[in-house]
Amino acid sequence: MSHSIGVIISSVRQPRICPQIADFVVETIQTSSSGAAAGRSKPTLKKIDLANWTLPFTGEPGIPAHIKDPSEYSHDSTREWSKEISSHDAFIFVSPQYNWGYPAALKNAIDHLYNEWVGKPAMIVTYGGYGGNKCAAQLESVLNGLRMKPATGHVELPYPGREWAAAKAFKGADLELDAKSAGSLWAEHRPTIVAVFEEVVKLLAEPSGSSN
Numbered sequence: 001m002s003h004s005i006g007v008i009i010s011s012v013r014q015p016r017i018c019p020q021i022a023d024f025v026v027e028t029i030q031t032s033s034s035g036a037a038a039g040r041s042k043p044t045l046k047k048i049d050l051a052n053w054t055l056p057f058t059g060e061p062g063i064p065a066h067i068k069d070p071s072e073y074s075h076d077s078t079r080e081w082s083k084e085i086s087s088h089d090a091f092i093f094v095s096p097q098y099n100w101g102y103p104a105a106l107k108n109a110i111d112h113l114y115n116e117w118v119g120k121p122a123m124i125v126t127y128g129g130y131g132g133n134k135c136a137a138q139l140e141s142v143l144n145g146l147r148m149k150p151a152t153g154h155v156e157l158p159y160p161g162r163e164w165a166a167a168k169a170f171k172g173a174d175l176e177l178d179a180k181s182a183g184s185l186w187a188e189h190r191p192t193i194v195a196v197f198e199e200v201v202k203l204l205a206e207p208s209g210s211s212n
C-alpha cells in the first residue's frame with residue numbers, strides 16, 4: 001500500500017507565494033526519475049492549505065497530548081483537522097520565515113493536535129532572504145517536541161536578492177518556478193528536495209517507535 005504524505009502550505013496571508021513553492025516541491029518530487037520518488041509504490045502527495053482551515057486560536061479547552069480519541073475535541077473543526085492529519089503517514093512543511101520564526105498560523109494548526117503527529121516523518125522546506133534557516137531550526141525543534149521524525153536534511157530556498165524580494169515575494173507575484181527547467185529559479189535545489197524526500201521515505205520504512 002502506498003503511503004500518503006501531506007504537504008502543508010503554511011502561509012495564510014494574502015498575497016502569498018507559499019502555494020507556488022509547494023507546487024514546485026511537489027512537481028520536483030513527482031517528476032524525479034530517482035529512487036522512491038519514481039518507484040512503483042511511490043507515496044501520494046496531497047496539499048493541505050492552512051488558508052482553507054478555520055482553527056480558532058482559543059478553540060480547544062483540552063490539552064492535545066491528553067486527547068486519546070477525536071470525539072473528545074470540542075469543535076467539529078478540530079475533529080476534521082484531526083481526521084485530515086491522521087490520514088497521512090508523513091508531512092512536508094512548506095514555510096516562509098517570519099521574523100526568524102515560522103507563521104503563527106502553522107503553530108496554531110500544529111498545537112490543535114498532538115497524537116495525530118506523533119511518530120510521523122517530516123520534511124522541512126523554508127524560504128526567505130537567506131533561505132529561512134532560522135525558521136527551519138525552530139520548526140525542527142517543535143517537530144521533535146511532538147515526537148515526529150524530522151529528516152536531518154532541510155530544503156532552504158534563498159531569494160535571489162532584495163530587489164527581487166520586493167518585486168516578487170512581498171507582492172505574491174508569479175515566481176515562474178518550473179520543476180523541469182534547468183533555467184528556473186531554485187533549479188539547483190531540486191537534487192536536495194529529492195534527497196530529503198528520499199530520507200523521509202526511508203524514515204517511513206522504519207518500524208514505528210524507532211526515532212532519530
Ligand SMILES: Cc1cc2nc3c(=O)[nH]c(=O)nc-3n(C[C@H](O)[C@H](O)[C@H](O)COP(=O)(O)O)c2cc1C
Nearest residue numbers: 011016017018096097098099100128129130169170
Ligand atoms: C510578518 C513577516 C515577517 C517576515 N520576516 C522575514 C524574515 O525574518 N526573513 C525573511 O527573509 N523574510 C521575512 N519576511 C518576508 C517574507 O519572506 C515574504 O513576505 C514572503 O513573501 C513570505 O511568504 P508568503 O508570501 O508565502 O507569506 C517577512 C514577512 C512577513 C509578512
